[in-house]
Amino acid sequence: MxxxxxxxxxxxxxxxxxxxxxxxxVNAPMIRHWCEAMQDGNPLYTDEEYAKNSKYGGIIAPPQMVQAYTVPxxxxxxxxxxxxxxxxxxxxxxxxxxxxxxxxxxxxxxxxxxxxxxxxxxxxxxxxxxxxxxxxxxxxxxxxxxxxxxxxxxxxxxxxxxxxxxxxxx
Amino acid sequence: MEYTSIKWGAVNEGDALPEKSREITRTTVVSTAIATRDFQDVHHDHEAAKKSGTKDIFLNILTTGGLIGKYLTDWSGPEGELKKVDIKLAMPCYPGDTLVGTGSVMKKYEENGQHLVEIGYQMATASGGPHAMGTAILALPE
Missing domain, CATH: 3.10.129.10 (Hotdog Thioesterase)
Incomplete structure (x- = not known):
């Protein structure tokens, strides 16, 4: 058919x-709000001191957060x-x-x-x-x-x- | 503060990830909807959610993804990198549910110089069966 x-x-x-x-x-306050709501304590997202010494040289956004920046x-x-x-x-x-x-x-x-x-x-x-x-x-x-x-x-x-x-x- | 990460060499196929629970309250549903910038009414407005055919407001998909990511990197530690997360969506998660994360290492392999593990995971609600499940790939420090 x-x-x-x-x-x-x-x-x-x-x-x-x-x-x-x-x-x-991408910005630190939105990252912090995300982590607060998720209760995600990954120091790459939340701990500037730790993140500074990581390979990224500073905090990064949780990768799952990508869509949150682009919601209409x-x-x-x-x-x-x-x-x-x-x-x-x-x-x-x-x-x-x-x-x-x-x-x-x-x-x-x-x-x-x-x-x-x-x-x-x-x-x-x-x-x-x-x-x-x-x-x-x-x-x-x-x-x-x-x-x-x-x-x-x-x-x-x-x-x-x-x-x-x-x-x-x- | 000290943080530790799991080394790829110390992981074996078949290893179980620790079970983790999270109580999902009305505040959880609303605060995560807002933190993910998802203002669809079914994630904060009880009456609108009922009209749409569900019994209550429910977690949005971005939050499901966020909680899965948290579950995985809480296990791996901060040096574990999320590479890919597949999510099959099942039952909605409502206020009053408890989400229980479980998982295990399905595969351990090297690719393009990266030390990878494939995790099979499930997020289940204590009351209503599976909420989300799938596989995820993480790169771990050697």
């Missing part, structure tokens, strides 16, 4: 939006906003009768550490789509997008595939 939606998804693979710049540089602002609203890859997919799936969503897997691969002062940005690529699948939740498609985070020197900081299941109830 042909599946027009699946064919449409396949034709969109490789689409990239961005780069989107981070709202803030609550305010002000971006008047010129263009849909990003994930929003384009969401709009297509919602309009095709698959309105529900659940995040299923994510992964971080780290390449370059984040130091205070670094200016991050990311791109968002549509990486893959599964054929129509039936699960306990309903039937739909597993869609994977790839976040690629870079610093101001164009070094890749982190690659993050993120998979959602867009579905309708059985």
């Amino acid at each position: 042909s599946d027009e939606l699946y064919d449409k998804l396949q034709s969109m693979i490789g689409q990239v939006t961005g780069p989107y710049p981070a709202n803030d540089e 602002c609550l305010w002000p609203a971006d008047e010129d906003k263009v849909l990003n890859t994930l929003e384009i997919l969401t709009e297509l799936m919602d309009g095709s009768g698959f309105p529900y969503v659940v995040a299923t897997t994510t992964s971080h691969e780290y390449f370059t550490p984040m130091l205070p002062g670094d200016k991050l940005s990311y791109t968002l690529e549509f990486a893959s789509a599964s054929p129509l699948k039936k699960t306990g939740l309903g039937q739909g498609y597993f869609l994977t997008v790839l976040y690629t985070y870079k610093n101001q020197n164009d070094e890749v900081v982190c690659k993050q595939p993120f998979t959602i299941f867009k579905f309708k109830l059985n």
Whole structure:
């Protein structure tokens, strides 16, 4: 049986939006707030004295924190906003009768550490789509997008595939 | 303050990581949502969370990742470097849950001059089964 939606998804693979710049540089107060909430006492993030003598020469941000710098602002609203890859997919799936969503897997691969002062940005690529699948939740498609985070020197900081299941109830 | 790190040479495949528990309170869910800059209402607004079909507010994914990273580097010590963390998301984690981290060394190997271990880990809620699980790769000092 042909599946027009699946064919449409396949034709969109490789689409990239961005780069989107981070709202803030990597900075010590945000690192401390993160560590306070997580209760993470890793001295590379929290102890300037220790970190100064490490190979980094000073504190670094927890690598898992990369996305926190690039979450869109609550305010002000971006008047010129263009849909990003994930929003384009969401709009297509919602309009095709698959309105529900659940995040299923994510992964971080780290390449370059984040130091205070670094200016991050990311791109968002549509990486893959599964054929129509039936699960306990309903039937739909597993869609994977790839976040690629870079610093101001164009070094890749982190690659993050993120998979959602867009579905309708059985 | 003195910090120690696990040496790659001292690790064996099959070694268990220590079990660690963290009580997840309403304050945990909200403070981590804010520290990760995730203002989606389901992570701080009980009524909105109920309307979305869950029983309560729940931990956001960035925090799940942050707590997994903490679990791994608390074990390795600060010289252990996170290289890759795969996360399979399972049950949501709600206020009142206790998250229990467990793990073991699945593989020990060298690659491109790095001394690596692959850890299989799980974060389970005491009440509701697995919250997140997966594998992680760390580089350790030789």
